[in-house]
Amino acid sequence: MTTGLSTAQLIEKHRPARDRALEAIRSREFWSPHPEHPKAYGEGGSLSAEAGQAAFDALRGTRFALDDQPGADGEWTATESSPYGLELGISYPHMDADVLLPAMRAAMPAWRAAGPEVRAAVCLEILSRISARTHEFAHAVMHTSGQAFMMAFQAGGPHAQDRGMEAVVYAYEEQTRTPESASWSKPQGKRDPLDLSKRFTAVGRGVSLLVGCNTFPTWNGYPGFFASLATGNPVLVKPHPRAVLPLALTVRIAREVLAESGFDPNLVALAAEREGEGLAKELALRPEVRIIDYTGSTAFGDWLEANALQARVFTEKAGVNTVVIDSTDDYKGMLANLAFSLSLYSGQMCTTPQNLLIPRGGISTDAGEKSYDEVVADLATAVSKLLGDDARANALLGAIVNPQVRERIESAPSLGEVALPSRAVEHPDFPDATVRTPVIVKLESAKPDAEAVYLSECFGPVSFAVAVDSTADAVSLLRGTIRDKGAMTVGAYTTSPDAERLIEDACLDECAQLSLNLTGGVYVNQTAAFSDFHGSGGNPAANAALCDGAFVSDRFRTVEVRRPA
Amino acid sequence: MTTGLSTAQLIEKHRPARDRALEAIRSREFWSPHPEHPKAYGEGGSLSAEAGQAAFDALRGTRFALDDQPGADGEWTATESSPYGLELGISYPHMDADVLLPAMRAAMPAWRAAGPEVRAAVCLEILSRISARTHEFAHAVMHTSGQAFMMAFQAGGPHAQDRGMEAVVYAYEEQTRTPESASWSKPQGKRDPLDLSKRFTAVGRGVSLLVGCNTFPTWNGYPGFFASLATGNPVLVKPHPRAVLPLALTVRIAREVLAESGFDPNLVALAAEREGEGLAKELALRPEVRIIDYTGSTAFGDWLEANALQARVFTEKAGVNTVVIDSTDDYKGMLANLAFSLSLYSGQMCTTPQNLLIPRGGISTDAGEKSYDEVVADLATAVSKLLGDDARANALLGAIVNPQVRERIESAPSLGEVALPSRAVEHPDFPDATVRTPVIVKLESAKPDAEAVYLSECFGPVSFAVAVDSTADAVSLLRGTIRDKGAMTVGAYTTSPDAERLIEDACLDECAQLSLNLTGGVYVNQTAAFSDFHGSGGNPAANAALCDGAFVSDRFRTVEVRRPA
Structure with a gap:
């Protein structure tokens, strides 16, 4: 499947959803473009339950190749085991960060030059491809997190996609608060005014590292993934060793869409680790890594905050509710x-x-x-x-x-x-x-x-x-x-x-x-994208909330070039 | 001088400037409400050069009292010496952080309850009082930084006030992106929808510490000062020991305006240090301190980033231009x-x-x-x-x-x-x-x-x-x-x-x-508020820019309370 769409066409295609999502984060009223019910994906077609099951089954016992991703070191890792006992047997290519990270950085200038509107459209296209494979993702999330099927379907599918889209539109809005260009004319009394012409460019910080979690690989992963990608940063995905598949699928889809849209697929890459490798710790200290998103233990979250000082670190850690x-x-x-x-x-x-x-x-x-x-x-x-x-x-x-x-x-x-x-x-x-x-x-x-x-x-x-x-x-x-x-x-x-x-x-x-006083069908442990904030970012359980301005605004910087008009 | 104005009247008074400033940061066109020319402040009146000179002279050789600020430990510090050799002889009360910091925290709930619009209006009133004393500030900046009079007047006066106002409106806009309340209704097919009523409150992080610099006490200090105050945080000002007066005046004016507007003046306080005390280091690690703004050496900026992990640290450090x-x-x-x-x-x-x-x-x-x-x-x-x-x-x-x-x-x-x-x-x-x-x-x-x-x-x-x-x-x-x-x-x-x-x-x-290609009357070392970004926040010279969304968005968090509608 290819879009065959130009970036201008991608913008047209996704503009209605983008604008509707922008409206939702301002009103905080209910909205979601991603159907919650499995039956909404039709019967027999490519989106159907059957197709999703078949796609998932076809992955089992195979090597999950990412052929064009640079730096594969020839090793394959297989660290997953379904909490349901289902044999997964999927192995992922292990990579050499010394090769992969420079390739990711090299992809930045063209992605930066594309601008926030194109980046948002490409991100929304990635999400729509993921949405079309929600049934496949449901099995992948179920057999890595242990969630029951319906929850894996909803939380790992539409709800995660909602959170990803929310991050995309927050990022879009934040980057477009400053215009691309401005004319500046300062009066000088009787003399001629001082005239400058200014250009403003949103510039990503550098490689963004996503350290995935076992229980909600997509729901907790998508906000940081899409916030960073939409703000011009390459995203290196280091999944939890027990929940690789949902994020590996995400990486593969993102690389496909990026390449089809004319961008370097190395803007998104997978870093699967071997058992006990401690890869997150190693990657987190790489100078190329300038942003880190992490969900997991307080011990490692605190370690990241205290040690990865070259990066902006977003953490969700333990708490007592x-x-x-x-x-x-x-x-x-x-x-x-x-x-x-x-x-x-x-x-x-x-x-x-x-x-x-x-x-x-x-x-x-x-x-x-x-x-x-x-x-x-x-x-x-x-x-x-x-x-x-x-x-x-x-x-x-x-x-x-x-x-x-x-x-x-x-x-x-x-x-x-x-x-x-x-x-x-x-x-x-x-x-x-x-x-x-x-x-x-x-x-x-x-x-x-x-x-x-x-x-x-x-x-x-x-x-x-x-x-x-x-x-x-x-x-x-x-x-x-x-x-x-x-x-x-x-x-x-x-x-x-x-x-x-x-x-x-x-x-x-x-x-x-x-x-x-929740007594009906809304539960304290659930939040809805576009309306509820997940965490506050203001107590020790997390230093950021999903999703607000602060979650996106420091992932890019605005570079100004000014010259006489 | 008292306003005699209610907070509603303060909002009315400052709404035109606030809205014009919001327009300016969106268009990045030239705008400033603060006159650059000393003569614009009139002759003979309370704003005049003569009045400013007299006010400054009256401060020399005196104790700068902040009578109602809690925690004065009885010691007075005098650490300033004019680079022009003028005898200043001003001493400031030394404070006991164990008394002062809890008093500042106690001021937060009412300031939070006031909401972003009132906070912005109070901040703009503080700025307008400062503006009315620009001539006095010019002497204070001149005789602490060593700037020539005209530069001290402009950079320490209107340009600093512009940067402060810019921070206020960025903070206002950021806090009002989320509505105060929302109705959320999620369809449930044939069943009744799930209905929730939600309230969103912008909540400050905690005490904000401003570590001032010697060369631009107001220009580099006002953005962090006003960004933090406008987002609901008390601000503790620790001036550079050689440049206390400009910020001490600022603290006094802010405390006056806060008290007149019905708020606790302890939302702003001064922490003057004795010679060689190293007070910034001590305050930076206090658990009450949750935000730090710093301009100065790379060594201490890096130390703050690595050690004040309980706080969000904004630094401007050394660079090579x-x-x-x-x-x-x-x-x-x-x-x-x-x-x-x-x-x-x-x-x-x-x-x-x-x-x-x-x-x-x-x-x-x-x-x-x-x-x-x-x-x-x-x-x-x-x-x-x-x-x-x-x-x-x-x-x-x-x-x-x-x-x-x-x-x-x-x-x-x-x-x-x-x-x-x-x-x-x-x-x-x-x-x-x-x-x-x-x-x-x-x-x-x-x-x-x-x-x-x-x-x-x-x-x-x-x-x-x-x-x-x-x-x-x-x-x-x-x-x-x-x-x-x-x-x-x-x-x-x-x-x-x-x-x-x-x-x-x-x-x-x-x-x-x-x-x-600057060849006329604009210079590489000058930036204009509302249009130019000062620093990028993306290279080692600074981790933040003045002023953008990222400079304000993480100074507060949004707390949501939801309940059945």
């Missing part, structure tokens, strides 16, 4: 909503609540006063009911992504009184998959040994029902948790305007995104 | 323009050219072929003529800011053949002022010992006429210099389209601001 439970006028809705949030993808989201702060004296609800023990027991029941049916449990939970998460579930009972034990769920199609329901542990906020437990991120389906003195106590704990540990999300339930103001003030003071 | 001389169709204009650039403020600007690259075989001009030796000799003559009259020399040169610069001038003859020796100029009003004309030294580009000389920043009125093989050789040297040493400015003279393209490409590739 809190839900304050003060009161509710929809007890059933609250329990159902929380049960879903704790269960989705087995809590393996950076946005999943970990600490549920509940007053020891209980809470007021539309179903009467509920004691701390009752709230915890009712929540445990809600989770058990939600996941009582194995088919539904599998569809919601997905698979445990790695042995460390499984170990955390297994050792959770040692942390405190178990309110809800985890159970293993059989997967009908993938008997080797590790599928586990969430565990809820009761803790006392004031006990020092408990504090050490709930104030550490326990990534995976382990949450803590923390008994607190009062809502005021909960808010104080919330503040300290955000300040010291960071938070991608905060949730709260209250019918009291006073409590609501306390919680809001805490989130404004400590810079965390707050979801209030 | 180059002018490539290939050819010209206005030889006389070129020489006059360069002579002025080298002389202005005795070359003590971060934007003054240092290395003049001239082909060994000479250049083509409208006055015939000129050999390397002729070009250098003619430039030396042009400088000598420009500064031949002592009154004009004093008006242009100002005073040498510190003994280190004087030593550099004195040791310049040891670096190579002197094409133009420096001479001492008597100042009729200030016999103790150190006034020196520039020195030009001839160097051979290829000689290793020469390379070590011209590839180091030699801050002050010392420039190098570097003989190169060819224009291509000059461009290659230009590239390496920008990449390795950084550059705030690049100049070039050429009539050849090929040479022009080579030079432009080098500046685009290495990210430096280029001025071509």
Whole structure:
């Protein structure tokens, strides 16, 4: 498939979506051009479920060649293993950075000269090609992240594509705030004015390194990928060794579109690493690398921020997400909503609540006063009911992504009184998959040994029902948790305007995104592109938000050339 | 003087200038609301030269009290000495950061709640109060930086105020890109849509530390000061110990306006340091400090970037500015323009050219072929003529800011053949002022010992006429210099389209601001707010530009609160 389109035609083709997306980020109203439902991609055609499955199957057990990418050193790496136990057997070319990085830098001048409008159009064409292969990506994301199919489809497909498009239009808008040229005429009283003619060019910083993550390779990867590419930077993609395929497909598609549009395909390249190579650390310190996007552990994120001083580093790290439970006028809705949030993808989201702060004296609800023990027991029941049916449990939970998460579930009972034990769920199609329901542990906020437990991120389906003195106590704990540990999300339930103001003030003071009284089909762990900010960038969980001006504005610089008019 | 204006009235008062400034940064056409000519401030009135002189004189030999600023520890510091030898004798209160910083943080919530429009209006009111005292500031800048009066008046007054206003409107625009609230409704097929109501609040990061510089306390200080204040951050001003007064006046005015407008004056505070205290280093690592603006040495700028990891650090450091001389169709204009650039403020600007690259075989001009030796000799003559009259020399040169610069001038003859020796100029009003004309030294580009000389920043009125093989050789040297040493400015003279393209490409590739063929009344070392970018932020001389989206966008974060509609 080739576009056969000139860059002018690409601009025409994508202008309506670009302008609509620009409108959406200004209004923050709902919008998405990428269909969420698998059936929307038709039956039998090239976009269909069947075609996607076939394309994915054809990749298994093969070498994923990127023939024209320079610097292949002859080695092939195969580091993936599906959390579902499916044999992937895909190997990727290993590269020599000393050859690849100079080739990437050499691609910059023509990409810079193309200007922001052409770059945006090429990026949107890449996204539309990715969108056409959403079913194939769904399998790739499912079998690397362990997400259930529907989630892999939606979060790894349309939602990730939305986030990518959002970054493209933020980048476009930022670069076009300054005009391409200007006439400057300064009056000099009776003398002739001083006249200059000025040209302004958006110039990329240099090679942008994307360090991918295991759980959301496309959703967390696309914002940085497209923000950097759209602002004139070559992007080197270093996927997580367990989630290479979704980003390798992305790289291949991007290289195809770039070449077809007349640009050097080396503007996008793959750096697959061998087992235990520590390639991200090596690449992050290369002088050619001037931008880094990273999602993962706090330890490595902090290391990047402290050591990759030649680069602008955007990090999303660990955090401890809190839900304050003060009161509710929809007890059933609250329990159902929380049960879903704790269960989705087995809590393996950076946005999943970990600490549920509940007053020891209980809470007021539309179903009467509920004691701390009752709230915890009712929540445990809600989770058990939600996941009582194995088919539904599998569809919601997905698979445990790695042995460390499984170990955390297994050792959770040692942390405190178990309110809800985890159970293993059989997967009908993938008997080797590790599928586990969430565990809820009761803790006392004031006990020092408990504090050490709930104030550490326990990534995976382990949450803590923390008994607190009062809502005021909960808010104080919330503040300290955000300040010291960071938070991608905060949730709260209250019918009291006073409590609501306390919680809001805490989130404004400590810079965390707050979801209030969610009882329906929106969950604290989900954000929508073009409307919601993912993270705030203002607490230790992340130094940037997806997506805002700051996420794109420092990826390029504006070079001015002025001369007498 | 009090405004007696409500915040709504302040918004009304400053809306026309705000909107005009927003238009200017979009069009990059000439605009300034701050009169450049001293006479524009009237005679006899409160804005007049006489009033400014009297106000400045009244400050001398006194304690500069900031009575209501918390944390004064009882000590008074007096570290200034006028480069003109005028006795200043002003002492400033020393503060206890453990008291002051918490008081500043406590001022944040109300300032945040005011919103971006009120914050912009209050900032513009501060600027208009500063503007009304431009004559007073001119003396303060003159007697701390050593700038001649007219330059201190313009660069320290209207031009600095322009840069401050530019930062205010960039900050305003950036914060208002996201609406205050939004309704989000996601269709669910046949079911009811998911409806959320969302509120977005711009939230400052925390205390912003301004580390001032000696040579341009207001011009280099105002962008960061106003960008941070306008985005909701308290600003702690730590002036250079030799240039406290201009920023102390700024702090006092800001505190007055804040208090009159109903805000906590502790949103702006002064941290004057005692001799040799190293206060910037101490404050930079305080956890309350989340933003740092710094202008000064590369060594301390690099230290801040590597160590103040809790803060977003904006630095302007040293660089080596180059002018490539290939050819010209206005030889006389070129020489006059360069002579002025080298002389202005005795070359003590971060934007003054240092290395003049001239082909060994000479250049083509409208006055015939000129050999390397002729070009250098003619430039030396042009400088000598420009500064031949002592009154004009004093008006242009100002005073040498510190003994280190004087030593550099004195040791310049040891670096190579002197094409133009420096001479001492008597100042009729200030016999103790150190006034020196520039020195030009001839160097051979290829000689290793020469390379070590011209590839180091030699801050002050010392420039190098570097003989190169060819224009291509000059461009290659230009590239390496920008990449390795950084550059705030690049100049070039050429009539050849090929040479022009080579030079432009080098500046685009290495990210430096280029001025071509300046032969009239615009100089490579000057930039105009609302139109020119000061620095690129993309080479080692600075990690940010004044002023663009990136300079403001990461000083605040957007916190979202969403709830069912």
